[in-house]
Amino acid sequence: MNEIIYYSDSCTGQQRNLQFCIMCLYCVANLPIDKITHNYFERGHSQMEGDSVHATIENATKRIEVYSPDDWVAAIKTAKQTQPKYDVLEIKHHMILDFKECASSVVSNRKKDVNGDTVQWNKIHSFQYRKACHDTIFFKYNFDEEYRSMSINQGRRRMKSLKDYKLKSLYRNRIPISNLKRRDL
Numbered sequence: 001m002n003e004i005i006y007y008s009d010s011c012t013g014q015q016r017n018l019q020f021c022i023m024c025l026y027c028v029a030n031l032p033i034d035k036i037t038h039n040y041f042e043r044g045h046s047q048m049e050g051d052s053v054h055a056t057i058e059n060a061t062k063r064i065e066v067y068s069p070d071d072w073v074a075a076i077k078t079a080k081q082t083q084p085k086y087d088v089l090e091i092k093h094h095m096i097l098d099f100k101e102c103a104s105s106v107v108s109n110r111k112k113d114v115n116g117d118t119v120q121w122n123k124i125h126s127f128q129y130r131k132a133c134h135d136t137i138f139f140k141y142n143f144d145e146e147y148r149s150m151s152i153n154q155g156r157r158r159m160k161s162l163k164d165y166k167l168k169s170l171y172r173n174r175i176p177i178s179n180l181k182r183r184d185l
Helices: 018-030 049-061 069-079 099-106 179-184
Strands: 003-008 035-040 126-130 136-140 148-151
Touching (some): 018 099
Parallel strands (some): 003 035
Antiparallel strands (some): 035 126, 126 136
């Protein structure tokens, strides 16, 4: 079985939301992944590798002047003094995919589980996505309970399938700098 299990903090805006769930469902529907399990640490009880990476970069950039995105790339590459150094992947505008539009095309339900109970997104501690059920989000509020389920196509209108959906780039062109920012530069 090709399974991914990962952990993150409980930031709803970043990874405990519908768009993130749709991204994971899209992956199990269209990639050679059978199952993804996403667990959240208790609020205030997490320290992750990413936290120390951010602290290292912040400390390194206190001592230098950063004027452009290229300066940030150089600063991040040299922030860590020991091996392995940080590897920077520069993201281009066309690499950012529009999962918000995808969600609006494939989701007709995000509020009720299959039993008709209201889904309390902020209280979820674990999500699971399964290839065999790529129109269902499995979730649980406590780690010691069984997964509940929410069918994303549980509404009256019939939505597109994630299997048939073609992802679009969020940005067609580079995001321009505003005139006010350009003058400030």
